[in-house]
Amino acid sequence: MSTVHAPLAERLRPQLLENLVGQKHLTGKGSILRTAIEHGSVPSMILWGPPGTGKTTIANIIAHTLNVPFYTLSAISSGVKDVREVIEEAKSKPKAILFIDEIHRFNKGQQDALLGAVEKGIITLIGATTENPSFEVNSALLSRCQVYVLKPLNDKDLVELLKAAITNDEELKQRKIELKETEALINISGGDARKLLNLLEIVCNSYNAGDTIIITDEKVMDIAQKRVALYDKKGEQHYDIISAFIKSMRGSDPNAAVYWLARMIDGGEDVKFIARRMLILASEDIGNANPNALLLANATFDAVNKIGYPESNLILSQCATYLASSPKSNASLKAIGTAMEAVRRYGDLPVPLHIRNSPTKLMKDLDYGKGYEYSHSYENNFSQQEYLPKEISGTKFFDPGKNAREEELRKLLKSLWKEKYGY
Numbered sequence: 423m424s425t426v427h428a429p430l431a432e433r434l435r436p437q438l439l440e441n442l443v444g445q446k447h448l449t450g451k452g453s454i455l456r457t458a459i460e461h462g463s464v465p466s467m468i469l470w471g472p473p474g475t476g477k478t479t480i481a482n483i484i485a486h487t488l489n490v491p492f493y494t495l496s497a498i499s500s501g502v503k504d505v506r507e508v509i510e511e512a513k514s515k516p517k518a519i520l521f522i523d524e525i526h527r528f529n530k531g532q533q534d535a536l537l538g539a540v541e542k543g544i545i546t547l548i549g550a551t552t553e554n555p556s557f558e559v560n561s562a563l564l565s566r567c568q569v570y571v572l573k574p575l576n577d578k579d580l581v582e583l584l585k586a587a588i589t590n591d592e593e594l595k596q597r598k599i600e601l602k603e604t605e606a607l608i609n610i611s612g613g614d615a616r617k618l619l620n621l622l623e624i625v626c627n628s629y630n631a632g633d634t635i636i637i638t639d640e641k642v643m644d645i646a647q648k649r650v651a652l653y654d655k656k657g658e659q660h661y662d663i664i665s666a667f668i669k670s671m672r673g674s675d676p677n678a679a680v681y682w683l684a685r686m687i688d689g690g691e692d693v694k695f696i697a698r699r700m701l702i703l704a705s706e707d708i709g710n711a712n713p714n715a716l717l718l719a720n721a722t723f724d725a726v727n728k729i730g731y732p733e734s735n736l737i738l739s740q741c742a743t744y745l746a747s748s749p750k751s752n753a754s755l756k757a758i759g760t761a762m763e764a765v766r767r768y769g770d771l772p773v774p775l776h777i778r779n780s781p782t783k784l785m786k787d788l789d790y791g792k793g794y795e796y797s798h799s800y801e802n803n804f805s806q807q808e809y810l811p812k813e814i815s816g817t818k819f820f821d822p823g824k825n826a827r828e829e830e831l832r833k834l835l836k837s838l839w840k841e842k843y844g845y
Contacts, residue, residue: 430594430623431616434587435479437486443586443615444579445476448570455480455570459487466540466547468525468555468564471572472661474614477550480572481521484548491518493545497527498690502535509539518545525549526558527692533563540566553695574613581608583615587622594626599635606642612661621646663689664699667742671700672707676746683742693734697723700741711751711825718744751823761819771811804838818843 436442439449439456448455458464464484469477485492493508500522512518520536522528539545540563547567551558555569575583581604588599607625611618622637625645629635663685670678686696697719704719722741726734780791795805808815822828822835822845836845 429620430587430591431619433591433593434583434619435482437483439483439487442476442479442483443583444575445480445572447573449480459484462488464488464546465568466545466566467568467570468549468551468559469570469572470551470553470555472574472613473552474611474616474618475572475575476615477572478521478523481519481548481550485519485521488517488519490546491515493518493520495520495522497522497524497532500532502532505532505535509535509544512539512545519548520545521548521550523550524552524692526551526553526555526694530560533560537562537566553692557698558694575615576613577604577608580604580611580613580615580618583618584622587619594623597626597629597631597635599626599637601637603637603639603642606639606646607637610642610646663691664695667696668699668703671703671742671746672750674746674748674750676743679742679746680739683738687731687735687738693726693731693738694723696738697726697741700738700745703745706755707750707752708745708748709751709754709823710828710831711749711753711823712827715745715748749825749827751825751828753821753823753828757820764814764817764819768811768813771813774808774811776807777809802838806839806842816842818845 439459442449447453450456455464469480471477482492491512493512495504495508508520512520520539522536525533536545536547540547549555549559549567555564559567584601584604584607588594588601607618607621610621621642625637625642626635628645663682667679667682667686670682683696701716701719701723704715708715718741722737725737729737775789776791776793776795778785778790780786785791795807797803797805799805810817822832832845835843839845
């Protein structure tokens with residue numbers, strides 16, 4: 423019987439916390455997660471972080487250290503039936519851990535199937551996600567779990583992994599390997615340990631047996647361009663492709679946008695992830711240049727959540743091509759950015775008295791709300807009064823973009839505020 427050859431990243435997966443690279447804020451001496459493991463009582467948890475930062479590894483380490491039954495499900499291929507089967511089996515195996523990879527892909531019904539078992543302690547749930555659990559895990563389940571945030575691995579961590587692989591892996595340590603340069607390996611991996619190690623293995627396997635393996639940036643780039651998959655369904659090119667998609671829409675190229683969209687669809691990308699990014703772009707890069715963009719993007723997000731693939735392909739395509747073809751403005755993005763800078767610079771400036779809330783007699787006696795001019799009582803529903811703290815009076819945070827709709831906004835604001843804000 424033939425055996426499946428495990429990739430380098432899997433062969434090197436540590437079983438002890440001491441051997442885990444990175445995430446010292448969670449697993450270092452005295453850290454909250456390490457202490458829980460040492461006491462033998464880990465809570466149900468959600469591990470949130472970028473790909474290849476150790477989510478699956480931490481789950482395996484916990485199960486190995488506590489020596490408890492360990493079940494693994496992938497949210498991509500598992501359903502409610504699979505969840506219930508594990509829960510039923512776990513009833514006879516105290517302290518069982520259920521690890522669910524990509525838990526953000528579970529719908530509400532699938533997540534609800536976990537609630538009772540987690541609440542009763544039948545299973546300890548460990549969910550892994552690259553998406554913000556506040557959006558992707560329903561509140562009832564989230565309230566029963568601790569959320570631990572994993573940080574991207576830094577360059578030092580990644581170099582440590584490379585050296586450990588060359589020194590400790592049973593296959594690589596039998597070969598003569600000279601690690602001369604690491605920049606290309608690190609840049610291509612993007613902080614993803616799995617991607618880093620698998621790329622290292624690809625480079626090493628490009629040499630004949632007995633050859634001295636000399637790893638340089640030039641060699642890595644040459645091998646990577648020929649051998650690394652353009653879109654890995656496990657998400658290794660997740661951020662590169664979504665970046666190309668966003669930049670194509672921002673750059674008003676619907677042809678490129680729909681191509682990168684097709685790449686993501688073909689690669690099995692989460693439909694909600696794609697729709698959410700378009701929703702963000704509708705405000706960040708289009709904004710008031712075309713307010714309908716946000717409405718369509720929001721409708722797209724709702725629609726694809728209801729029907730999923732393959733029908734969502736059409737809806738995603740309609741939205742992507744519309745957003746790409748819309749006039750662009752980042753005025754709203756710049757406005758909130760500038761305003762946040764002012765908040766950080768000036769701190770908590772007092773609200774002008776005349777626009778403070780005054781629901782009690784004491785507040786009124788302190789002049790809260792005194793002198794406020796109700797806009798609708800004035801011509802054109804406008805009164806030129808002060809709304810900003812005096813320290814930043816006249817500061818222009820919102821500067822309308824150079825497009826038809828926002829030029830109309832600029833004209834209106836200039837007519838109202840005259841020279842105050844310089845419109």
